[in-house]
Amino acid sequence: MTKTDRAYLSPVKLLSELIRLDTSNPPGNEEIAVHFIESLLTREGIKSLIVTPEPRRANILARIPGKRPGKPVVLLGHLDVVPANDEGWIEPPFSGAVRDGLIYGRGAIDMKSQVVCHLISFIMLYRSGMVPERDVIFLATADEEVSGKLGAEYMFQKVDDLSDASFVLSEGGFVMEEEGRLHARISVGEKQVCQFMIRATGRGGHGSMPHDDNANDKVVRAAHRIIDAQLPFKLTRIATRYLNGVLKGRKVARIQFSDLKEALLDQGFRRFIEGRPAYNALLKNTVTLTMLKAGDKINVIPMEATAYFDARIFPEVKHERFLRQMARIAGPDVQLTPIQKTFSVPSSFNTPYFTNIAKAVRGVTGPIPVLPDLTTGATDLRHFRARGVTAYGFFPIRLPAEEHMRMHSVNERLSVRSLEEGQECMDEIVRFLATYSFPG
Numbered sequence: 001m002t003k004t005d006r007a008y009l010s011p012v013k014l015l016s017e018l019i020r021l022d023t024s025n026p027p028g029n030e031e032i033a034v035h036f037i038e039s040l041l042t043r044e045g046i047k048s049l050i051v052t053p054e055p056r057r058a059n060i061l062a063r064i065p066g067k068r069p070g071k072p073v074v075l076l077g078h079l080d081v082v083p084a085n086d087e088g089w090i091e092p093p094f095s096g097a098v099r100d101g102l103i104y105g106r107g108a109i110d111m112k113s114q115v116v117c118h119l120i121s122f123i124m125l126y127r128s129g130m131v132p133e134r135d136v137i138f139l140a141t142a143d144e145e146v147s148g149k150l151g152a153e154y155m156f157q158k159v160d161d162l163s164d165a166s167f168v169l170s171e172g173g174f175v176m177e178e179e180g181r182l183h184a185r186i187s188v189g190e191k192q193v194c195q196f197m198i199r200a201t202g203r204g205g206h207g208s209m210p211h212d213d214n215a216n217d218k219v220v221r222a223a224h225r226i227i228d229a230q231l232p233f234k235l236t237r238i239a240t241r242y243l244n245g246v247l248k249g250r251k252v253a254r255i256q257f258s259d260l261k262e263a264l265l266d267q268g269f270r271r272f273i274e275g276r277p278a279y280n281a282l283l284k285n286t287v288t289l290t291m292l293k294a295g296d297k298i299n300v301i302p303m304e305a306t307a308y309f310d311a312r313i314f315p316e317v318k319h320e321r322f323l324r325q326m327a328r329i330a331g332p333d334v335q336l337t338p339i340q341k342t343f344s345v346p347s348s349f350n351t352p353y354f355t356n357i358a359k360a361v362r363g364v365t366g367p368i369p370v371l372p373d374l375t376t377g378a379t380d381l382r383h384f385r386a387r388g389v390t391a392y393g394f395f396p397i398r399l400p401a402e403e404h405m406r407m408h409s410v411n412e413r414l415s416v417r418s419l420e421e422g423q424e425c426m427d428e429i430v431r432f433l434a435t436y437s438f439p440g
């Protein structure tokens, strides 16, 4: 095989193969994907480290040594996917079938495609013989879709210099195609999870004789107050930069958009934002009622009722303070209990990483806006950011808004053209990361 032989490293072929390895989590079974990647690396003469926290769960790490020790660059991806059954799919979710220029399957977007592109760019860097400034690490993990405990979190205990990384690239942002316009969004932070429940107790009784100490009534009323509470718009630097970039020069809700702060003074514009869940979540702390548990018989007044809320708050908000606010709104008839929280610290977007990723993107797509973004869900990147590492979520594939919605849903798929373009851009990004000399 010659050094330039890239034929077997086709991203389309490798993605199809990786999709066919069912790593639905639970149960995970990422080991099969780890062995697949290991065989590709071995074929190139690259050694890999496989870390197995539990039977059939595995993580794989490979490294190209740099000129100087410490501060490695990490290409991070997860190998597990959310479960899927065949129902509603044009091609089965674990077929990796290519049909009409589209690759079908669970993980086509989230995020086996990015793992494949990381791997190919990593191998091409190795083949080039170039010695990077710092170690370049390829890392593919287990368990991201459930807790990360057997994946990224576990790897911090096993690999010392991960927490000392200079930069980490993983999932979160794409090149979005909305109403015929392109913009790239690079996720530089994420909202914090702040989940809680409210619970009421009361007197039981027969449904035929209502009384005013009904646990259900109390929870429903309190839940209503929480849902109806108008949480204010918050202008963070990230959201302002993002929405100014996306909406600039457009006519939105009958105003000519020029600046977010000014536009939010307009009631029609506020309604426009509130009608778009992605924009709304970027500008507000959000609270979503997700589960209700109460009663098990139609003619019995239960003695207890509970409602569960999934709240996502901005990085700078204190969980305790937000929960106190929720408890006040819910009122005295219910008791509020925190369930789960994550902490997050955003990375700066004023970095050479941002500038050069933007340059690589524009090299492929032409002059489009490249904007920082805040992810509303939680990813493995929070573990790195919490350790002070600059970490971005970005994969340079072109995704129309309706294709983006297929993530975690039926007919998750990615166009061949978009994947090939993504690979070209990823090669460029990895070349930059290898040649950039992190100070210190």
Ligand SMILES: [Zn+2]
Binding pocket: 078, 110, 111, 144, 171
């Ligand atoms: Zn993911």
